[in-house]
Amino acid sequence: MSLAFEPLPLGPITLKNRIVLPPMQQYQGSSEGYATQYHVQHYARRARGGVGLIIIESTAVSPEGRLMADDIGLFSDDHIAPLADIARAVSAEGVPALLQLSHGGRKSRPHGEGRLLAPSAIAYNESYGTPEMMAKQDIASLISAFVQAAHRSVMAGFAGVELHAAHGYLLHQFLSPLSNHRKDAYGGSAENRRRLLAEIITEVRAALGPSKLLTMRVSASDYDPRGLTPEHVANDLRVLAPLGLDAVHISSGGLLPIRPSDVSPGYQVGFAEIVRRAVAVPVIAVGMIRTREQIEAILAQGQADLVAIGRPLLIYPDLQRVL
Template structure:
C-alpha cells in the first residue's frame, strides 16, 4: 500500500491518509466575516475527493486582525453557526476538519476602522501603513481572542485548530527579530519573542481541553538576513510542543514584501525536513507538491509525516486526478 494512503495520528485523532488540504483563502466571506454556502460546498467537495484532513482558510479571531475585507472570522458568537454548517458539511464526507485561527497584526485590514497593531512600530509596506506597537493590555486581549476563537471552533464542531504563525501575520511577527524590536518580556531574545505564542497555546489548550488536536503553521525562514531560519524555529517549537501542540505545518516567507529567492517543485520541503529532525510530533510539508512521486518520496524518506496539496486540489478536487 502507498504510504500516502496509510493512517497517521495527530494527537488523539487518526486520519485515514496523509494528504492534507491546507488553508487557502477563498475571498468569499461576507463583509462582516461570515462564512457562506460557498464555503460549505467548497470544502465538502474537496473532502469528498479523498483527502485525510481539511484545514479551512485563515479565520480571524479579532475584527482588527482580519486579513482582508472578504475573509471569515470567529470574533463573535454569531460567527459560530455559519462555520458549524461548514464543519458539518466536511464531516458528512467522513473527513475531519480543522480551522486555522489567525490575527494579521501589521498585515491586517481592521474591520470597522480599528487600529493596526504589531509587536513593534515597523510597517510591512506603505500600503498597510505604520502599526502601533502593542501594549501589554493589547497583547492580553489578543491572547484571549485566540482562546475564545478556539472555544468557538470546538462549539462549531471542528475536530481541531491550527494556529497561524506563518506568512508574516501577528504570531510570526512576534517570533521574528526583523519585526519584533521590543525590549520588554515579549522581545529582545528568542525566548521572549516566542513568549506570546506560548501564552496563546496555553489559552487555546485551556479552551479546548486535552483531547482536541492543536497544530501550528510556521514560516521556517524569513528569506532575509537576520531573520528566522529553520534551526531557530525548531528551537522555539521544541519549547512550545510540550505546552500542547500536536503537529507542525511548515511553510516559509511572508514577513517581508520580497518574494522567496527561489521556488520550484517541493521548494519548502527542506524546511519541513529540518524541523522534523528535531520534533517528536508529526510534521506537515507544503509547497508545490503536485505528483504522486513527490508525495511518496517525501514520506518514504521521512522528510515529513504528512503532505499538504493546495492549488492542484482547487483545480481538481478529486484526489485521483491530482495523484
Template sequence: MSLAFSPVSIGSLRLKNRIVLPPMQQYQGSAEGFAGAYHRDHYARRARGGVGLVIVESTAVAPEGRLMIDDVGLFSEAHVAPLAAVASAVKAAGAPVFVQLCHGGRKAVPHRGGRLLAPSAVAYDDVYGMPEAMSLADIAAAAEAFAMAAKRAVAAGFDGIELHAAHGYLLHQFLSPLSNHREDAYGGGPEGRLRFLAGVICSVRAAVGMSLPVTIRVSASDHAPGGLEPESVAAALRALVPLGLDAIHVSSGGLTPTPPPETGPGYQVRYAEVIRRAVAVPVIAVGQIRTREQVEDILAQGRADLVAIGRPLLIYPDLSRVL
C-alpha cells in the first residue's frame, strides 16, 4: 500500500493523502495586497491535481510586513473577500486549504514607505537596509496583527493557518541569536528569544479557538556559525507545541544571505527527522523532493509524516505526472 496516498490528520482535519502543496510566492498580488483571479485559478488547479493539502503563499499580516510589492495580505477587512474566493475554489476542487501568515521584519518591503522593523537594529543586507529595533508597543502590535489576520482567515473560509517562522522573516528573526540581540524579556537567551513567537501562538489561538488547525513553518538551521541548528529548534518547538500547534513544516536557511552549504535531493529531510523525534505532532518535510520513491522512503522510514512538493507541482499541476 502506498504511504503517500494514505490518510493523515493535522489536528481536527483529516487529509486524504500526505502530499502538500507548500506556500510559494506567485508575485501576482495587487499594489494594495489583494489576491485575484490568478490566485484562485492557480491554487484550485493544484487542488484538482490531487494533493492532500494546499497552503496559500505567504500572506502579510501588516502593511509594513509585506515581503514585496506584489504579495498578498490579510491586514484589513477588505482583503477577506478576495482570499475567500481562493479558499472556496480550492475546496470546491477537492482539497482543504491553509493560509500562511507572515511578517517580513527586516526582510520586508513596507507598503508606502512604512517602517522597517526587526527585533534588533541588525540589517539583513545593504539592499533591505537598517531596520528599527522594535519597541514593546511594536511587539504587542505585531502579535495583535497576527491574531487579527488569523481571525480574517477564518472569515475567509480557510481550513487552517500556517505561521511563517522560517526563511529569515520576523518570527524567525526573534528566534535566532544572529538577528536578536535584545537584552530585555524578548532576548538575552533561548527563553527570551522564544517569547515573541509563544505570544503570537497564544494570540492566534485566542482569536480562532482551539479546533482550527494551526501549524508553523520553521528554518531548522541558519547555515551560519552561532545560528540556529536542528537541536536548538527542536528544543524551542518542544516548548511551543503545547501552546496549540498541530504540525511542524521544516525548512531551513534564509536568515542571512549565505546559501546552504550543500543542496540536493531531499537535503532538508534530515532536519525534519530531528524535529519529528522531538515533537508529538505531524512533521512536514520539504526541499527537492521530486519522486515517488523519495516520498515513500521518507514516510516508510518515519523521517516525516507528510511531504511537501513545490516546484514540480508548479510545472505539472497533476500529481499523477509528478509522482
C-alpha cells in the first residue's frame, strides 16, 4: 500500500493524502497586491490534479513587507475578495488551502516609499540596502499586522495559514544570530530571538480559532557555522510548536547570499528528520523531491509525515503524471 496516498489527520482536518503543493511565487499580483484570475486558475488546476494540501504563495501582511512588486498581499480588507476566489476554487476541488503570511524584512522590495525594516541594521547585500532596526512600536505593529491578516484569511475562507519564518525573511531574521544583534528582549539568547515568533504564533492561533490550521515554515540551516543549525531550530520548534502549530515545514537557507554546497535530490530531508524527532506535530519535508520512490522512502523511514513537491507540479499539474 502506498504511504503517500494514505489519509493524514492534521489539526482539525484530515488530508486525503500526504502530498503538499508548497508556496511558490507566481509573480502575477497587481501593483496594489491583489490576487488575480491567474491565481484562481493556477491553484484550482493543481487542486484538481490530486494533491492533499495547497499552500498559497507568500502573501504580505504589510505593504513594506512585500518581497517583490508583483507579490500578493492581505494588508487591507480590499484584498479579501480576490483571495476568497482562490479559496473557493480550491475548496471546490476538495482540497484545503493555507495562505502563507510573510514579511520580507531586510529582503523586502518596499512598494512606494515603504521603510526597509529588520531586527538589526544589517544589510542582506548592497542591492537591498541597509535596513532600519525595528523599534518596539514597529514590532507591536508587525504582530498586529500578522493577526489582522489571519482574521482576513478566515473571512476569505482559507483552511488556515502558514507563517513564513524561512528563506531569510523577517521572522527568520529575528531567529538567527547572524541577522539579530539586538540587546533587548528580542535579541541575544535563543529564547529572546524566538520571542517574536512565540508572540505571533500565540496571537495568530487565537485569531484563527481551533477550527483552522496553523503551520510554520522555517529554514533549518543558515549554511554558516555561526548561524542556525538543524539542532538549534529543532530546539526552537520544541518550544514553539506547543504554542499552537499544527505542523512545521522544513526548508533551509536564504538568510545569506550563499548557496549550500550540496543541492541534490532530497538534500533537506535530513533536516526534517532531525526536527521530527524533537516535535510532536507533523513535519513537512521539501527540497528536490522528485519521485514516488523518494516519497515512499521518506515516509516509511519516518523522516517526515508529509512531502512537498514544488517545481514538477508547476510543469505538470496532475500529480499522477509527476509521480
